[in-house]
Amino acid sequence: MELLEKSKAEKVNAGKRAGKHRMKQEEINELLVKLAKEGKSVLRLKAGDPFIFGRGGEEMEYLAKNGVKFFVVPGISSAVAAPACAGIPITHRDYDPAVVFITGKEARERLNWKALAELNATIVILMGMNTLEENVKKLIENGKDPETPVAVVQWGCCRKQRVVCSTLKNIVNEVREKGITSPAVVVVGDVVRVRDKIVEFFEGFFDP
Amino acid sequence: MELLEKSKAEKVNAGKRAGKHRMKQEEINELLVKLAKEGKSVLRLKAGDPFIFGRGGEEMEYLAKNGVKFFVVPGISSAVAAPACAGIPITHRDYDPAVVFITGKEARERLNWKALAELNATIVILMGMNTLEENVKKLIENGKDPETPVAVVQWGCCRKQRVVCSTLKNIVNEVREKGITSPAVVVVGDVVRVRDKIVEFFEGFFDP
Numbered sequence: 001m002e003l004l005e006k007s008k009a010e011k012v013n014a015g016k017r018a019g020k021h022r023m024k025q026e027e028i029n030e031l032l033v034k035l036a037k038e039g040k041s042v043l044r045l046k047a048g049d050p051f052i053f054g055r056g057g058e059e060m061e062y063l064a065k066n067g068v069k070f071f072v073v074p075g076i077s078s079a080v081a082a083p084a085c086a087g088i089p090i091t092h093r094d095y096d097p098a099v100v101f102i103t104g105k106e107a108r109e110r111l112n113w114k115a116l117a118e119l120n121a122t123i124v125i126l127m128g129m130n131t132l133e134e135n136v137k138k139l140i141e142n143g144k145d146p147e148t149p150v151a152v153v154q155w156g157c158c159r160k161q162r163v164v165c166s167t168l169k170n171i172v173n174e175v176r177e178k179g180i181t182s183p184a185v186v187v188v189g190d191v192v193r194v195r196d197k198i199v200e201f202f203e204g205f206f207d208p
Numbered sequence: 209m210e211l212l213e214k215s216k217a218e219k220v221n222a223g224k225r226a227g228k229h230r231m232k233q234e235e236i237n238e239l240l241v242k243l244a245k246e247g248k249s250v251l252r253l254k255a256g257d258p259f260i261f262g263r264g265g266e267e268m269e270y271l272a273k274n275g276v277k278f279f280v281v282p283g284i285s286s287a288v289a290a291p292a293c294a295g296i297p298i299t300h301r302d303y304d305p306a307v308v309f310i311t312g313k314e315a316r317e318r319l320n321w322k323a324l325a326e327l328n329a330t331i332v333i334l335m336g337m338n339t340l341e342e343n344v345k346k347l348i349e350n351g352k353d354p355e356t357p358v359a360v361v362q363w364g365c366c367r368k369q370r371v372v373c374s375t376l377k378n379i380v381n382e383v384r385e386k387g388i389t390s391p392a393v394v395v396v397g398d399v400v401r402v403r404d405k406i407v408e409f410f411e412g413f414f415d416p
Binding site for chain 1: 257258259260261262263264265266268269271272273275276277278279280281282283284285288289291292293295296297298299300301305306307308309310311314315317318319320322323324326327328329365399402405406408409410411412
Protein backbone atom coordinates (compact mmCIF):
# COMPACT_ATOMS: atom_id res chain seq x y z
CA MET A 1 0.00 0.00 0.00
CA GLU A 2 2.83 2.37 0.89
CA LEU A 3 4.57 1.53 -2.38
CA LEU A 4 1.41 2.39 -4.25
CA GLU A 5 1.13 5.71 -2.41
CA LYS A 6 4.69 6.56 -3.40
CA SER A 7 4.39 5.44 -7.03
CA LYS A 8 3.63 7.75 -9.89
CA ALA A 9 0.53 5.77 -10.83
CA GLU A 10 -2.65 7.77 -11.25
CA LYS A 11 -4.88 6.89 -8.28
CA VAL A 12 -8.66 6.84 -8.20
CA ASN A 13 -10.44 6.20 -4.89
CA ALA A 14 -13.46 4.00 -5.58
CA GLY A 15 -13.86 2.90 -1.96
CA LYS A 16 -17.11 1.95 -0.30
CA ARG A 17 -18.26 1.97 3.31
CA ALA A 18 -21.63 0.48 4.32
CA GLY A 19 -24.09 2.74 2.57
CA LYS A 20 -21.67 5.54 1.68
CA HIS A 21 -20.32 4.84 -1.79
CA ARG A 22 -17.82 7.14 -3.42
CA MET A 23 -18.54 5.54 -6.81
CA LYS A 24 -21.39 3.29 -7.89
CA GLN A 25 -20.47 -0.22 -9.09
CA GLU A 26 -21.57 0.66 -12.63
CA GLU A 27 -19.27 3.69 -12.60
CA ILE A 28 -16.36 1.57 -11.43
CA ASN A 29 -17.01 -0.99 -14.19
CA GLU A 30 -17.13 1.73 -16.83
CA LEU A 31 -14.01 3.43 -15.53
CA LEU A 32 -12.03 0.18 -15.67
CA VAL A 33 -13.00 -0.30 -19.30
CA LYS A 34 -12.40 3.35 -20.21
CA LEU A 35 -8.89 3.41 -18.74
CA ALA A 36 -7.99 0.05 -20.29
CA LYS A 37 -9.22 1.22 -23.71
CA GLU A 38 -6.94 4.25 -23.34
CA GLY A 39 -4.11 1.73 -23.34
CA LYS A 40 -3.35 1.99 -19.63
CA SER A 41 -2.43 -0.87 -17.33
CA VAL A 42 -5.13 -0.79 -14.70
CA LEU A 43 -4.79 -2.25 -11.21
CA ARG A 44 -8.17 -2.61 -9.54
CA LEU A 45 -7.21 -2.96 -5.90
CA LYS A 46 -10.02 -4.39 -3.81
CA ALA A 47 -10.15 -4.74 -0.04
CA GLY A 48 -9.72 -8.45 0.71
CA ASP A 49 -10.54 -11.09 -1.86
CA PRO A 50 -12.37 -9.98 -5.03
CA PHE A 51 -14.64 -13.02 -5.03
CA ILE A 52 -15.82 -13.27 -1.43
CA PHE A 53 -18.75 -10.88 -1.65
CA GLY A 54 -16.52 -8.45 -3.50
CA ARG A 55 -18.37 -8.09 -6.82
CA GLY A 56 -15.20 -9.01 -8.68
CA GLY A 57 -17.29 -11.41 -10.74
CA GLU A 58 -19.40 -8.57 -12.08
CA GLU A 59 -16.29 -6.55 -12.90
CA MET A 60 -14.82 -9.50 -14.81
CA GLU A 61 -18.04 -9.94 -16.78
CA TYR A 62 -18.10 -6.27 -17.69
CA LEU A 63 -14.48 -6.32 -18.81
CA ALA A 64 -15.04 -9.44 -20.95
CA LYS A 65 -18.20 -7.99 -22.46
CA ASN A 66 -16.18 -4.99 -23.52
CA GLY A 67 -13.25 -6.96 -24.87
CA VAL A 68 -10.74 -6.08 -22.17
CA LYS A 69 -8.20 -8.75 -21.19
CA PHE A 70 -7.42 -9.13 -17.50
CA PHE A 71 -6.19 -11.44 -14.80
CA VAL A 72 -7.19 -11.87 -11.17
CA VAL A 73 -4.92 -12.05 -8.12
CA PRO A 74 -6.63 -13.67 -5.13
CA GLY A 75 -6.45 -11.94 -1.76
CA ILE A 76 -7.16 -12.38 1.93
CA SER A 77 -10.78 -11.78 2.85
CA SER A 78 -11.73 -10.37 6.25
CA ALA A 79 -13.86 -13.53 6.55
CA VAL A 80 -10.58 -15.39 7.02
CA ALA A 81 -8.33 -12.68 8.43
CA ALA A 82 -10.45 -11.16 11.19
CA PRO A 83 -11.14 -14.48 12.98
CA ALA A 84 -7.45 -15.46 12.56
CA CYS A 85 -6.32 -12.19 14.14
CA ALA A 86 -8.69 -12.88 17.03
CA GLY A 87 -7.23 -16.36 17.61
CA ILE A 88 -10.24 -18.18 16.20
CA PRO A 89 -9.61 -20.97 13.67
CA ILE A 90 -12.68 -21.03 11.42
CA THR A 91 -12.19 -24.78 10.98
CA HIS A 92 -10.84 -27.25 13.53
CA ARG A 93 -10.93 -31.05 13.57
CA ASP A 94 -12.60 -31.14 16.99
CA TYR A 95 -15.55 -29.01 15.86
CA ASP A 96 -17.78 -28.53 12.78
CA PRO A 97 -16.45 -30.11 9.55
CA ALA A 98 -17.28 -27.12 7.33
CA VAL A 99 -17.33 -23.33 7.23
CA VAL A 100 -19.86 -21.13 5.46
CA PHE A 101 -19.53 -17.46 4.58
CA ILE A 102 -22.58 -15.21 4.29
CA THR A 103 -23.29 -11.48 4.42
CA GLY A 104 -25.87 -9.98 6.73
CA LYS A 105 -27.87 -8.31 4.00
CA GLU A 106 -27.81 -10.90 1.21
CA ALA A 107 -28.57 -13.64 3.71
CA ARG A 108 -31.59 -11.78 4.99
CA GLU A 109 -33.10 -11.60 1.55
CA ARG A 110 -32.53 -14.97 -0.03
CA LEU A 111 -30.78 -17.55 2.16
CA ASN A 112 -32.22 -20.94 3.13
CA TRP A 113 -32.03 -20.38 6.89
CA LYS A 114 -33.31 -23.80 7.83
CA ALA A 115 -30.50 -25.50 5.91
CA LEU A 116 -27.97 -23.05 7.34
CA ALA A 117 -29.10 -23.70 10.91
CA GLU A 118 -29.01 -27.45 10.37
CA LEU A 119 -25.64 -27.59 8.59
CA ASN A 120 -22.86 -28.45 11.03
CA ALA A 121 -20.62 -25.63 9.86
CA THR A 122 -18.95 -22.61 11.38
CA ILE A 123 -20.85 -19.54 10.12
CA VAL A 124 -18.88 -16.42 9.27
CA ILE A 125 -21.02 -13.32 8.66
CA LEU A 126 -19.55 -10.35 6.81
CA MET A 127 -21.18 -6.92 7.01
CA GLY A 128 -23.48 -8.44 9.60
CA MET A 129 -23.88 -5.83 12.31
CA ASN A 130 -26.95 -3.99 11.00
CA THR A 131 -28.84 -7.26 10.64
CA LEU A 132 -27.34 -9.09 13.64
CA GLU A 133 -30.48 -9.17 15.78
CA GLU A 134 -32.80 -10.52 13.07
CA ASN A 135 -30.23 -13.00 11.76
CA VAL A 136 -29.51 -14.37 15.23
CA LYS A 137 -33.26 -14.73 15.72
CA LYS A 138 -33.61 -16.60 12.43
CA LEU A 139 -30.81 -19.01 13.35
CA ILE A 140 -32.42 -19.82 16.71
CA GLU A 141 -35.92 -20.11 15.23
CA ASN A 142 -34.54 -22.55 12.67
CA GLY A 143 -33.02 -24.78 15.30
CA LYS A 144 -29.48 -23.55 15.96
CA ASP A 145 -28.56 -24.11 19.59
CA PRO A 146 -28.93 -20.77 21.46
CA GLU A 147 -25.83 -21.73 23.47
CA THR A 148 -23.64 -21.84 20.33
CA PRO A 149 -20.58 -19.65 20.94
CA VAL A 150 -20.38 -16.43 18.93
CA ALA A 151 -17.54 -13.96 18.50
CA VAL A 152 -17.72 -10.50 17.00
CA VAL A 153 -14.41 -9.09 15.78
CA GLN A 154 -14.48 -5.35 15.17
CA TRP A 155 -11.66 -3.75 13.18
CA GLY A 156 -10.06 -7.18 12.65
CA CYS A 157 -6.25 -7.20 12.27
CA CYS A 158 -5.98 -3.50 13.13
CA ARG A 159 -4.42 -2.14 16.28
CA LYS A 160 -7.84 -1.03 17.47
CA GLN A 161 -9.28 -4.55 17.04
CA ARG A 162 -11.91 -5.46 19.64
CA VAL A 163 -13.32 -8.92 20.23
CA VAL A 164 -16.50 -9.85 22.09
CA CYS A 165 -17.32 -13.49 22.75
CA SER A 166 -20.71 -14.69 23.91
CA THR A 167 -23.46 -17.09 22.86
CA LEU A 168 -26.05 -16.88 20.12
CA LYS A 169 -28.77 -15.96 22.61
CA ASN A 170 -26.71 -13.25 24.34
CA ILE A 171 -24.51 -11.75 21.63
CA VAL A 172 -26.91 -8.97 20.61
CA ASN A 173 -27.01 -7.59 24.15
CA GLU A 174 -23.27 -8.02 24.57
CA VAL A 175 -22.32 -6.02 21.47
CA ARG A 176 -24.85 -3.35 22.39
CA GLU A 177 -23.43 -3.05 25.92
CA LYS A 178 -19.85 -2.94 24.72
CA GLY A 179 -20.61 -0.55 21.85
CA ILE A 180 -19.30 -2.84 19.09
CA THR A 181 -20.34 -1.58 15.63
CA SER A 182 -19.29 -1.99 11.98
CA PRO A 183 -16.88 -2.89 10.54
CA ALA A 184 -17.03 -6.28 12.19
CA VAL A 185 -16.94 -9.98 11.34
CA VAL A 186 -19.24 -12.36 13.21
CA VAL A 187 -18.23 -15.99 13.85
CA VAL A 188 -20.87 -18.48 14.98
CA GLY A 189 -19.68 -21.93 16.05
CA ASP A 190 -17.89 -24.05 18.62
CA VAL A 191 -14.51 -23.00 17.15
CA VAL A 192 -14.93 -19.78 19.12
CA ARG A 193 -14.08 -21.83 22.22
CA VAL A 194 -10.50 -22.20 20.96
CA ARG A 195 -9.88 -18.53 21.65
CA ASP A 196 -10.40 -19.05 25.38
CA LYS A 197 -7.77 -21.77 25.45
CA ILE A 198 -5.09 -19.73 23.72
CA VAL A 199 -5.83 -16.07 24.29
CA GLU A 200 -3.34 -15.70 27.13
CA PHE A 201 -0.49 -16.60 24.78
CA PHE A 202 -1.86 -15.00 21.65
CA GLU A 203 -0.11 -11.79 20.73
CA GLY A 204 -2.26 -10.76 17.76
CA PHE A 205 -1.09 -9.44 14.45
CA PHE A 206 -1.57 -5.73 14.33
CA ASP A 207 -1.14 -3.20 11.55
CA PRO A 208 1.19 -5.34 9.45
CA MET B 209 9.62 -18.13 -0.69
CA GLU B 210 12.81 -17.29 -2.58
CA LEU B 211 13.84 -14.95 0.23
CA LEU B 212 13.39 -17.76 2.71
CA GLU B 213 15.51 -20.08 0.57
CA LYS B 214 18.30 -17.51 0.48
CA SER B 215 18.13 -16.61 4.16
CA LYS B 216 20.37 -18.13 6.80
CA ALA B 217 17.39 -19.42 8.74
CA GLU B 218 17.48 -23.08 9.72
CA LYS B 219 14.87 -24.83 7.57
CA VAL B 220 12.84 -27.90 8.46
CA ASN B 221 10.55 -29.43 5.86
CA ALA B 222 7.38 -30.58 7.61
CA GLY B 223 5.34 -30.81 4.41
CA LYS B 224 2.47 -33.16 3.78
CA ARG B 225 0.98 -34.59 0.60
CA ALA B 226 -2.24 -36.65 0.67
CA GLY B 227 -1.25 -39.71 2.68
CA LYS B 228 2.53 -39.19 2.55
CA HIS B 229 3.54 -37.22 5.59
CA ARG B 230 7.12 -36.22 6.21
CA MET B 231 6.30 -35.44 9.84
CA LYS B 232 3.26 -36.32 11.92
CA GLN B 233 1.19 -33.45 13.30
CA GLU B 234 2.24 -34.35 16.85
CA GLU B 235 5.90 -34.18 15.81
CA ILE B 236 5.37 -30.78 14.24
CA ASN B 237 3.63 -29.51 17.40
CA GLU B 238 6.48 -30.75 19.59
CA LEU B 239 9.16 -29.33 17.32
CA LEU B 240 7.55 -25.88 17.38
CA VAL B 241 7.60 -25.90 21.19
CA LYS B 242 11.13 -27.32 21.40
CA LEU B 243 12.61 -24.70 19.07
CA ALA B 244 10.73 -21.87 20.78
CA LYS B 245 11.92 -23.04 24.22
CA GLU B 246 15.48 -22.92 22.87
CA GLY B 247 14.88 -19.20 22.46
CA LYS B 248 14.54 -19.24 18.70
CA SER B 249 12.10 -17.21 16.63
CA VAL B 250 10.09 -19.85 14.81
CA LEU B 251 8.18 -19.23 11.57
CA ARG B 252 5.70 -22.03 10.90
CA LEU B 253 5.01 -21.55 7.21
CA LYS B 254 1.83 -23.32 6.13
CA ALA B 255 0.50 -23.74 2.61
CA GLY B 256 -2.47 -21.40 2.27
CA ASP B 257 -4.41 -20.25 5.30
CA PRO B 258 -3.63 -21.92 8.65
CA PHE B 259 -7.29 -22.08 9.67
CA ILE B 260 -9.02 -23.40 6.55
CA PHE B 261 -8.53 -27.11 7.15
CA GLY B 262 -4.91 -26.37 8.05
CA ARG B 263 -4.73 -27.63 11.65
CA GLY B 264 -3.40 -24.26 12.72
CA GLY B 265 -5.90 -24.36 15.57
CA GLU B 266 -4.32 -27.48 17.00
CA GLU B 267 -0.86 -25.96 16.74
CA MET B 268 -2.03 -22.84 18.59
CA GLU B 269 -3.55 -24.95 21.36
CA TYR B 270 -0.34 -26.94 21.77
CA LEU B 271 1.76 -23.78 21.91
CA ALA B 272 -0.53 -22.20 24.51
CA LYS B 273 -0.60 -25.39 26.58
CA ASN B 274 3.18 -25.28 26.66
CA GLY B 275 3.42 -21.59 27.48
CA VAL B 276 4.77 -20.40 24.12
CA LYS B 277 3.64 -16.98 22.89
CA PHE B 278 2.79 -16.63 19.21
CA PHE B 279 0.86 -14.72 16.62
CA VAL B 280 -0.93 -15.80 13.48
CA VAL B 281 -0.69 -14.27 10.00
CA PRO B 282 -3.66 -15.14 7.77
CA GLY B 283 -3.02 -16.45 4.27
CA ILE B 284 -4.68 -17.29 0.98
CA SER B 285 -6.29 -20.71 0.95
CA SER B 286 -6.51 -22.72 -2.26
CA ALA B 287 -10.27 -22.74 -1.58
CA VAL B 288 -10.20 -19.08 -2.60
CA ALA B 289 -7.19 -18.96 -4.91
CA ALA B 290 -7.76 -21.93 -7.22
CA PRO B 291 -11.27 -20.87 -8.29
CA ALA B 292 -10.06 -17.24 -8.69
CA CYS B 293 -7.21 -18.37 -10.94
CA ALA B 294 -9.74 -20.31 -13.01
CA GLY B 295 -11.96 -17.25 -13.44
CA ILE B 296 -14.66 -18.50 -11.08
CA PRO B 297 -15.97 -16.09 -8.44
CA ILE B 298 -17.04 -18.24 -5.49
CA THR B 299 -19.72 -15.69 -4.68
CA HIS B 300 -21.71 -13.54 -7.13
CA ARG B 301 -24.87 -11.49 -6.61
CA ASP B 302 -26.66 -13.25 -9.45
CA TYR B 303 -26.16 -16.71 -7.93
CA ASP B 304 -26.13 -18.39 -4.49
CA PRO B 305 -25.92 -15.98 -1.52
CA ALA B 306 -23.35 -18.03 0.42
CA VAL B 307 -20.25 -20.18 0.00
CA VAL B 308 -19.29 -23.24 2.05
CA PHE B 309 -15.88 -24.91 2.31
CA ILE B 310 -15.57 -28.61 3.05
CA THR B 311 -12.93 -31.31 2.60
CA GLY B 312 -13.61 -34.56 0.82
CA LYS B 313 -12.60 -36.76 3.71
CA GLU B 314 -13.97 -34.89 6.71
CA ALA B 315 -17.24 -34.29 4.89
CA ARG B 316 -17.61 -37.97 4.20
CA GLU B 317 -17.35 -38.82 7.84
CA ARG B 318 -19.41 -36.27 9.68
CA LEU B 319 -21.18 -33.71 7.49
CA ASN B 320 -24.95 -33.12 7.41
CA TRP B 321 -25.34 -33.79 3.66
CA LYS B 322 -29.04 -33.05 3.58
CA ALA B 323 -28.49 -29.55 4.94
CA LEU B 324 -25.54 -29.05 2.57
CA ALA B 325 -27.57 -30.09 -0.46
CA GLU B 326 -30.46 -27.83 0.56
CA LEU B 327 -28.37 -24.77 1.40
CA ASN B 328 -28.26 -22.35 -1.53
CA ALA B 329 -24.49 -21.94 -1.34
CA THR B 330 -21.56 -22.47 -3.66
CA ILE B 331 -19.71 -25.56 -2.38
CA VAL B 332 -15.91 -25.60 -2.51
CA ILE B 333 -14.34 -28.99 -1.80
CA LEU B 334 -10.68 -29.22 -0.81
CA MET B 335 -8.77 -32.50 -1.07
CA GLY B 336 -11.86 -33.87 -2.75
CA MET B 337 -10.61 -36.04 -5.61
CA ASN B 338 -10.39 -39.38 -3.82
CA THR B 339 -13.93 -39.05 -2.55
CA LEU B 340 -15.43 -37.21 -5.54
CA GLU B 341 -17.66 -40.01 -6.77
CA GLU B 342 -19.27 -40.78 -3.43
CA ASN B 343 -19.64 -37.11 -2.47
CA VAL B 344 -21.28 -36.25 -5.81
CA LYS B 345 -23.62 -39.18 -5.26
CA LYS B 346 -24.50 -37.95 -1.76
CA LEU B 347 -25.26 -34.45 -3.01
CA ILE B 348 -27.61 -35.76 -5.70
CA GLU B 349 -29.28 -38.26 -3.35
CA ASN B 350 -29.92 -35.42 -0.92
CA GLY B 351 -31.62 -33.28 -3.52
CA LYS B 352 -28.94 -31.18 -5.22
CA ASP B 353 -29.85 -30.60 -8.87
CA PRO B 354 -27.80 -33.03 -11.03
CA GLU B 355 -27.49 -30.23 -13.61
CA THR B 356 -25.65 -27.97 -11.14
CA PRO B 357 -22.43 -26.77 -12.80
CA VAL B 358 -19.17 -28.14 -11.37
CA ALA B 359 -15.58 -27.13 -12.03
CA VAL B 360 -12.46 -29.03 -11.04
CA VAL B 361 -9.27 -26.94 -10.89
CA GLN B 362 -6.10 -29.01 -10.82
CA TRP B 363 -2.81 -27.35 -9.84
CA GLY B 364 -4.66 -24.06 -9.28
CA CYS B 365 -2.62 -20.88 -9.85
CA CYS B 366 0.33 -22.85 -11.26
CA ARG B 367 1.45 -22.73 -14.86
CA LYS B 368 0.28 -26.31 -15.30
CA GLN B 369 -3.22 -25.45 -14.03
CA ARG B 370 -5.99 -27.44 -15.72
CA VAL B 371 -9.72 -26.75 -15.44
CA VAL B 372 -12.59 -29.09 -16.29
CA CYS B 373 -16.17 -27.79 -16.22
CA SER B 374 -19.20 -30.06 -16.30
CA THR B 375 -22.32 -30.81 -14.27
CA LEU B 376 -22.80 -32.67 -11.02
CA LYS B 377 -24.09 -35.75 -12.83
CA ASN B 378 -21.23 -35.82 -15.37
CA ILE B 379 -18.18 -34.49 -13.55
CA VAL B 380 -16.89 -37.87 -12.35
CA ASN B 381 -16.72 -39.21 -15.92
CA GLU B 382 -15.24 -35.96 -17.21
CA VAL B 383 -12.33 -35.90 -14.75
CA ARG B 384 -11.69 -39.59 -15.36
CA GLU B 385 -11.60 -39.07 -19.14
CA LYS B 386 -9.36 -36.03 -18.91
CA GLY B 387 -7.06 -37.61 -16.32
CA ILE B 388 -7.56 -34.90 -13.68
CA THR B 389 -6.20 -35.98 -10.28
CA SER B 390 -5.05 -34.41 -6.99
CA PRO B 391 -4.15 -31.72 -6.11
CA ALA B 392 -7.43 -30.17 -7.17
CA VAL B 393 -10.18 -27.91 -5.87
CA VAL B 394 -13.80 -28.71 -6.74
CA VAL B 395 -16.40 -25.93 -7.11
CA VAL B 396 -20.10 -26.85 -7.18
CA GLY B 397 -22.57 -24.11 -8.05
CA ASP B 398 -24.02 -21.79 -10.65
CA VAL B 399 -21.06 -19.41 -10.26
CA VAL B 400 -19.13 -21.83 -12.48
CA ARG B 401 -21.16 -20.41 -15.38
CA VAL B 402 -19.30 -17.10 -15.03
CA ARG B 403 -16.14 -18.75 -16.37
CA ASP B 404 -17.80 -19.38 -19.73
CA LYS B 405 -18.68 -15.72 -20.07
CA ILE B 406 -15.18 -14.42 -19.38
CA VAL B 407 -12.71 -17.18 -20.26
CA GLU B 408 -11.84 -15.74 -23.66
CA PHE B 409 -10.49 -12.58 -22.01
CA PHE B 410 -9.11 -14.20 -18.89
CA GLU B 411 -5.35 -14.44 -18.85
CA GLY B 412 -4.84 -16.38 -15.63
CA PHE B 413 -2.31 -15.71 -12.92
CA PHE B 414 0.50 -18.17 -13.17
CA ASP B 415 3.48 -18.94 -10.94
CA PRO B 416 3.49 -15.62 -9.10
